[in-house]
Amino acid sequence: MSEHSAEAPPLAVVGGGVIGLSVAWRAAVAGFGVTVFDPAPGRGASWVAGGMLAPVAEAWPGEEDVLRLGEESLRRWPGFADDLCAEGADPGLSGAGTVVAGADRADVEQLSVLARYLGSLGREVSVLGGRELRRTQPGLGSSLSGGLLVPGDLAVDNRRLLDALIDAASRRGVRFVPAPVTTVSRTEVRTGDSVAEFAHVVLAAGAWSCGLHPELADRVRPLKGEILRLRARRGSLPPPRRTVRAVVEGRPCYLVPRADGELVLGATQYEAGFDSTVTARGVRELLENAERVFPAIAEYELVETAAGLRAASADNLPYIGALTDGVLAATGHHRNGLLLAPVTADAVVALLTGAEPPAPAVAAHPDRTRETQEESA
Numbered sequence: 348m349s350e351h352s353a354e355a356p357p358l359a360v361v362g363g364g365v366i367g368l369s370v371a372w373r374a375a376v377a378g379f380g381v382t383v384f385d386p387a388p389g390r391g392a393s394w395v396a397g398g399m400l401a402p403v404a405e406a407w408p409g410e411e412d413v414l415r416l417g418e419e420s421l422r423r424w425p426g427f428a429d430d431l432c433a434e435g436a437d438p439g440l441s442g443a444g445t446v447v448a449g450a451d452r453a454d455v456e457q458l459s460v461l462a463r464y465l466g467s468l469g470r471e472v473s474v475l476g477g478r479e480l481r482r483t484q485p486g487l488g489s490s491l492s493g494g495l496l497v498p499g500d501l502a503v504d505n506r507r508l509l510d511a512l513i514d515a516a517s518r519r520g521v522r523f524v525p526a527p528v529t530t531v532s533r534t535e536v537r538t539g540d541s542v543a544e545f546a547h548v549v550l551a552a553g554a555w556s557c558g559l560h561p562e563l564a565d566r567v568r569p570l571k572g573e574i575l576r577l578r579a580r581r582g583s584l585p586p587p588r589r590t591v592r593a594v595v596e597g598r599p600c601y602l603v604p605r606a607d608g609e610l611v612l613g614a615t616q617y618e619a620g621f622d623s624t625v626t627a628r629g630v631r632e633l634l635e636n637a638e639r640v641f642p643a644i645a646e647y648e649l650v651e652t653a654a655g656l657r658a659a660s661a662d663n664l665p666y667i668g669a670l671t672d673g674v675l676a677a678t679g680h681h682r683n684g685l686l687l688a689p690v691t692a693d694a695v696v697a698l699l700t701g702a703e704p705p706a707p708a709v710a711a712h713p714d715r716t717r718e719t720q721e722e723s724a
């Protein structure tokens with residue numbers, strides 16, 4: 348199956364989204380002979396993502412394990428990006444921070460809960476009134492009631508990142524097989540009538556993981572998200588410099604600027620199975636909310652509409668670790684695939700080489716919900 352050197356332990360990575368590609372690249376650097384199975388590597392949900400690396404701005408009480416894992420990954424992001432740059436592949440990391448805006452008083456009250464929670468965890472966050480908010484980020488809507496400034500968050504250009512990972516992985520000898528996978532086991536990957544043998548198999552197929560392994564059937568589900576890509580026209584206000592997250596009458600939205608002048612506006616969140624059609628309602632909802640947050644976008648060119656399927660888990664933590672038959676799961680990253688790519692890749696490589704995974708990744712072991720499932724069966 349493989350043209351890798353005889354000493355390189357053969358590793359299959361099923362899924363070529365941001366998680367699979369990050370695992371593949373890091374594992375190839377660690378000496379594995381890696382084959383990625385994906386009919387369209389670098390597409391899927393990762394291609395549609397906003398690219399916010401925002402564990403603090405997206406934190407919520409009760410999700411401390413998600414926050415710890417996200418912060419660990421955020422700490423690893425600059426090194427991960429530098430390593431990609433050293434391979435000649437720049438992922439477009441931005442450190443401009445995040446402002447979070449609340450449209451009405453109830454939204455601002457929701458943000459105060461978040462600010463108090465983050466303060467109690469010792470996280471840096473400043474509460475802003477409406478005027479301070481607009482001074483901090485010019486162009487925000489005059490009706491916004493207030494918000495927060497979260498200086499430590501990063502953002503990445505998801506599409507540059509995916510191209511960078513494919514380049515870096517290819518340069519490290521990773522092979523790409525475009526065939527759709529039908530089943531996986533600890534050492535085998537089946538595509539149609541062919542079966543290929545490996546020393547290890549990593550399942551990183553995002554929302555599709557539920558159909559590839561019985562243990563994930565009830566634990567990973569697709570969660571649809573629609574985004575829009577817009578571009579300022581001549582004479583219109585330029586996009587915000589920072590990531591802007593907002594709560595508009597209880598509904599979240601975000602605006603993430605790209606270095607090339609595009610602005611990604613996201614994202615809806617629906618339980619719609621594997622339907623990835625962009626709907627008129629989704630587009631209207633995003634534009635209505637975003638116009639209240641950053642009114643200038645009404646004059647922007649609408650460049651693209653797209654929908655992706657996040658891989659959701661019941662507790663919003665991913666599954667990183669061995670399933671009972673030894674397949675290594677790296678899936679279920681919910682809203683946080685791009686953020687969690689570095690820590691997931693490092694955890695998987697640690698598990699493959701018998702090293703200690705990063706401490707916050709232990710909470711993401713698939714065993715955590717297996718017991719609950721068995722009790723309720």
Ligand code: GLY
Nearest residue numbers: 572613614682683
């Ligand atoms: N991480 C943003 C989203 O999933 O919409």
